Amino acid sequence: EAQVTQNPRYLITVTGKKLTVTCSQNMNHEYMSWYRQDPGLGLRQIYYSMNVEVTDKGDVPEGYKVSRKEKRNFPLILESPSPNQTSLYFCASSVGLAVYNEQFFGPGTRLTVL
Amino acid sequence: AQTVTQSQPEMSVQEAETVTLSCTYDTSESDYYLFWYKQPPSRQMILVIRQEAYKQQNATENRFSVNFQKAAKSFSLKISDSQLGDAAMYFCAYRSPRRDNNNDMRFGAGTRLTVKP
Numbered sequence: 001e002a003q004v005t006q007n008p009r010y011l012i013t014v015t016g017k018k019l020t021v022t023c024s025q026n027m028n029h030e031y032m033s034w035y036r037q038d039p040g041l042g043l044r045q046i047y048y049s050m051n052v053e054v055t056d057k058g059d060v061p062e063g064y065k066v067s068r069k070e071k072r073n074f075p076l077i078l079e080s081p082s083p084n085q086t087s088l089y090f091c092a093s094s095v096g097l098a099v100y101n102e103q104f105f106g107p108g109t110r111l112t113v114l
Numbered sequence: 115a116q117t118v119t120q121s122q123p124e125m126s127v128q129e130a131e132t133v134t135l136s137c138t139y140d141t142s143e144s145d146y147y148l149f150w151y152k153q154p155p156s157r158q159m160i161l162v163i164r165q166e167a168y169k170q171q172n173a174t175e176n177r178f179s180v181n182f183q184k185a186a187k188s189f190s191l192k193i194s195d196s197q198l199g200d201a202a203m204y205f206c207a208y209r210s211p212r213r214d215n216n217n218d219m220r221f222g223a224g225t226r227l228t229v230k231p
Contacts, residue, residue, distance in 0.1 A: 033219075042118070042205055042221035058218075090159065102149075103219065105159035
């Protein structure tokens with residue numbers, strides 16, 4: 001089954017404790033991205049990657065890091081989480097750069113930083 | 115940068131009735147794509163319908179259709195014969211075709227739709 005998976009689905013942590021949210025897709029998609037969803041703000045892009053070893057900042061990259069060492073994986077790293085990073089996070093992927101192509105979303109990760 | 119506005123934070127509709135969700139956007143580009151995504155309580159983002167800006171014909175997917183007004187920069191979603199399973203948060207999204215704009219996808223704040231039995 002074609003899908004985007006994220007782990008963990010739920011995470012409660014404390015300020016300053018490094019964490020990684022994994023994202024993996026099995027569709028051989030070149031394009032992957034991370035979004036955060038906050039009430040009243042919709043989804044905002046954090047980082048994106050157009051292919052292996054090619055990443056760039058989205059609209060709200062501060063406090064986050066990503067890597068793309070393999071085509072299928074695109075982990076999101078919070079080196080020193082803070083309470084303002086409490087949010088719902090989505091990973092997404094799509095075929096190439098054709099804008100018409102649908103973005104497939106993962107199931108989301110609910111992160112709480114105390 | 116492009117912006118997407120959904121002016122209705124919440125909407126409700128009676129089962130079997132029709133409801134229209136509004137979306138407007140701001141862009142200087144002439145070619146782009148528009149999407150409606152549904153997010154049920156499971157939180158999964160599900161593509162409902164998409165529209166290419168260069169196509170004048172409005173997209174339709176079963177009970178879902180759009181009213182795309184390019185000059186007015188308006189992209190509303192009509193749900194006909196509403197069903198209980200249509201209850202969800204709906205997001206309007208704009209995607210740029212420009213690689214130097216990272217094929218950016220921008221979302222509105224969302225409209226929460228309630229369906230009353």
